[in-house]
Amino acid sequence: MRTIFEKSNGIDGINLTDEKVNIDYIPSNFLRKNSIGLPQIGELEVMRHYKSLSDLNFCIEKGFYPLGSCTMKYNPKVNEFLSGLEEFNLHPSSCACDSQGSLKLMYNLQKALLEITGMDAITLQPSAGAHGEMTGMMIIRKYFDTIGENRKKVIIPDSAHGTNPASAKMAGFETVEIKSNEKGQIDIEALKAVLDKDVAAIMMTNPNTLGIFEEKVEEISKIMHENGSLLYYDGANFNAIMGYTNPKLMGFDVVHLNLHKTFSTPHGGGGPGAGPVAVVEKLKDYLPKPTICFDGDKYFKNYDIKHSIGSVKDFYGNFSVLVRAYAYILMMGKNLKDASENAVLNANYLKEKLKDYYDLPYNEPCMHEFVLSGEKQKHENGVSTLNIAKAMMDANTHPPTVYFPLIVHEAIMIEPTESETKEKLDEFIELMVEIAQSSKTNPQKILDAPHSTPVKKIDEVNAARHPDLNFKD
Numbered sequence: 001m002r003t004i005f006e007k008s009n010g011i012d013g014i015n016l017t018d019e020k021v022n023i024d025y026i027p028s029n030f031l032r033k034n035s036i037g038l039p040q041i042g043e044l045e046v047m048r049h050y051k052s053l054s055d056l057n058f059c060i061e062k063g064f065y066p067l068g069s070c071t072m073k074y075n076p077k078v079n080e081f082l083s084g085l086e087e088f089n090l091h092p093s094s095c096a097c098d099s100q101g102s103l104k105l106m107y108n109l110q111k112a113l114l115e116i117t118g119m120d121a122i123t124l125q126p127s128a129g130a131h132g133e134m135t136g137m138m139i140i141r142k143y144f145d146t147i148g149e150n151r152k153k154v155i156i157p158d159s160a161h162g163t164n165p166a167s168a169k170m171a172g173f174e175t176v177e178i179k180s181n182e183k184g185q186i187d188i189e190a191l192k193a194v195l196d197k198d199v200a201a202i203m204m205t206n207p208n209t210l211g212i213f214e215e216k217v218e219e220i221s222k223i224m225h226e227n228g229s230l231l232y233y234d235g236a237n238f239n240a241i242m243g244y245t246n247p248k249l250m251g252f253d254v255v256h257l258n259l260h261k262t263f264s265t266p267h268g269g270g271g272p273g274a275g276p277v278a279v280v281e282k283l284k285d286y287l288p289k290p291t292i293c294f295d296g297d298k299y300f301k302n303y304d305i306k307h308s309i310g311s312v313k314d315f316y317g318n319f320s321v322l323v324r325a326y327a328y329i330l331m332m333g334k335n336l337k338d339a340s341e342n343a344v345l346n347a348n349y350l351k352e353k354l355k356d357y358y359d360l361p362y363n364e365p366c367m368h369e370f371v372l373s374g375e376k377q378k379h380e381n382g383v384s385t386l387n388i389a390k391a392m393m394d395a396n397t398h399p400p401t402v403y404f405p406l407i408v409h410e411a412i413m414i415e416p417t418e419s420e421t422k423e424k425l426d427e428f429i430e431l432m433v434e435i436a437q438s439s440k441t442n443p444q445k446i447l448d449a450p451h452s453t454p455v456k457k458i459d460e461v462n463a464a465r466h467p468d469l470n471f472k473d
């Protein structure tokens with residue numbers, strides 16, 4: 001046998017096997033005539049190139065990340081270690097007999113999430129919050145089809161996340177929007193006015209996207225159920241309520257969770273995420289299959305689900321994300337409650353300290369997040385919320401969510417999470433106050449921001465509407 005040194009042709013040849021690739025079957029007009037001209041660069045140079053690109057990314061390891069509605073809490077590194085353990089590195093087609101440990105982990109995670117939500121049955125399959133929403137709405141649709149009621153409408157408050165109407169539509173429903181009242185909550189009269197026997201469900205987020213708890217949720221649940229309709233709970237804001245209340249107590253029938261928000265798994269560039277969906281007993285037979293069950297002796301994948309909507313993801317979901325979430329839940333234990341308590345405390349602290357400098361359209365006690373408005377700065381100093389957001393980047397701070405929720409003009413939506421220290425929160429307050437003051441004394445400085453980023457202002461709208469996907473030198 002020849003050694004690796006004899007086989008290798010060095011960097012130009014990159015041919016460790018000595019076998020020529022057979023290109024005879026490729027039509028000659030498809031064959032390249034000239035050399036591709038790839039730069040000959042050493043591995044170290046390539047590595048430095050990508051490292052310097054990755055250094056341009058902002059992440060929570062670099063600075064404060066108060067992105068409202070996204071729960072950018074710290075993702076403990078031990079989660080990464082555990083999800084990378086060789087024992088979890090199984091082929092998804094492994095039989096149940098070879099994957100008892102992984103199935104047990106999923107089973108235990110199901111149990112933990114059921115306890116946290118108060119619900120009766122759950123699927124771990126969906127791979128994002130929006131995917132969970134669609135799964136939940138498909139369950140609701142199939143439920144009404146099965147009981148022979150052809151309900152077509154879904155009610156959604158005007159403060160909702162844009163994925164809510166999108167998911168309802170994708171599941172085949174029409175959406176009906178209702179206005180929020182002056183307290184930023186669902187207007188019961190507006191709800192009653194659109195309620196009829198054609199309404200399948202209401203999609204609610206509680207606390208809602210203004211960070212305000214819907215005080216009338218029990219009454220809403222009663223009204224909906226009396227009409228034969230169901231209640232869907234968008235659990236993206238779960239970080240506000242863990243251990244204090246749950247969607248079952250509030251009267252919901254279906255809920256999704258965002259493991260990449262509340263349960264400290266990475267958001268990572270759009271995925272992979274996980275959006276488990278939990279339901280009450282009467283919707284149990286509609287869950288996607290398989291669910292993970294235990295017969296007292298062995299864990300198994302249960303495909304025997306009577307009215308299942310089918311499968312919504314290949315295999316069982318993003319397993320390594322599930323490992324991370326389970327690790328977090330085990331590490332936190334009853335302290336999950338403290339996470340919510342501190343998240344709410346931190347948000348209220350920031351709100352109280354900032355409300356004299358920015359408009360606060362809904363001056364209510366908030367939950368884990370709150371929404372300011374940059375209207376005052378815009379009208380008095382010509383500085384928009386976008387300018388304010390860009391100015392924060394100069395101070396190594398990720399801007400909050402801006403221009404959402406849509407019902408607040410010049411919205412600035414701040415969610416500090418429980419992970420931050422009081423010192424960090426005070427630094428942020430100082431920064432926000434400084435920006436408000438500069439807006440008056442030196443607005444040009446804010447208008448010209450960011451000053452320190454490699455790219456100044458980018459035309460995001462144009463980039464989204466007319467993407468140029470061609471490679472350029």
Ligand SMILES: *Cc1c(COP(=O)(O)O)cnc(C)c1O
Nearest residue numbers: 069128129130161163234236258
């Ligand atoms: C993040 C979010 C969603 C969507 O979740 P994804 O995991 O991003 O798909 C839905 N509703 C609310 C309120 C959210 O904040």
